[in-house]
Amino acid sequence: MTKADLIEKIAEDTGISKAMAAKALESFIEGIGQALKKKDGKVTLVGFGSFSKIRRKARKGRNPQTGEAIRIKACNVVKFRPGKKLKDAV
Known part of the structure; x- marks a missing residue:
């Protein structure tokens, strides 16, 4: 959709x-x-799910084309956890 x-x-x-x-x-x-x-950003929609912000730490990765090791910076990402009604519907 x-x-x-x-x-x-x-x-x-x-x-x-x-x-x-x-x-x-x-x-x-x-x-x-x-x-x-916001600092502790979280949105909860009862029955649907919750959106929350988490901090992903800096880490090492690889360039898939060259195989060269690269450093991936720390960043904020959004995490979604489905609620019970949504889980049951799917």
């Missing part, structure tokens, strides 16, 4: 226009992004 498909589904299920559904989805995505930017 693409973002456009999701917007169409939201509009159809709620009876609002696609433009309003697109604004609602954009607001939702932006809200999650802003919450995750």
Whole structure:
């Protein structure tokens, strides 16, 4: 399912226009992004799952083309843990 498909589904299920559904989805995505930017960023949607920010340590890796060892910098990544309802549905 693409973002456009999701917007169409939201509009159809709620009876609002696609433009309003697109604004609602954009607001939702932006809200999650802003919450995750905070120091201990975490967003929990009961039944669906939780988004959390974790710090990945610097590590060694390999260039797959040359086999040369490279250093991968530390970075923040988003982790998603599905909720019970989502696990059961899938």
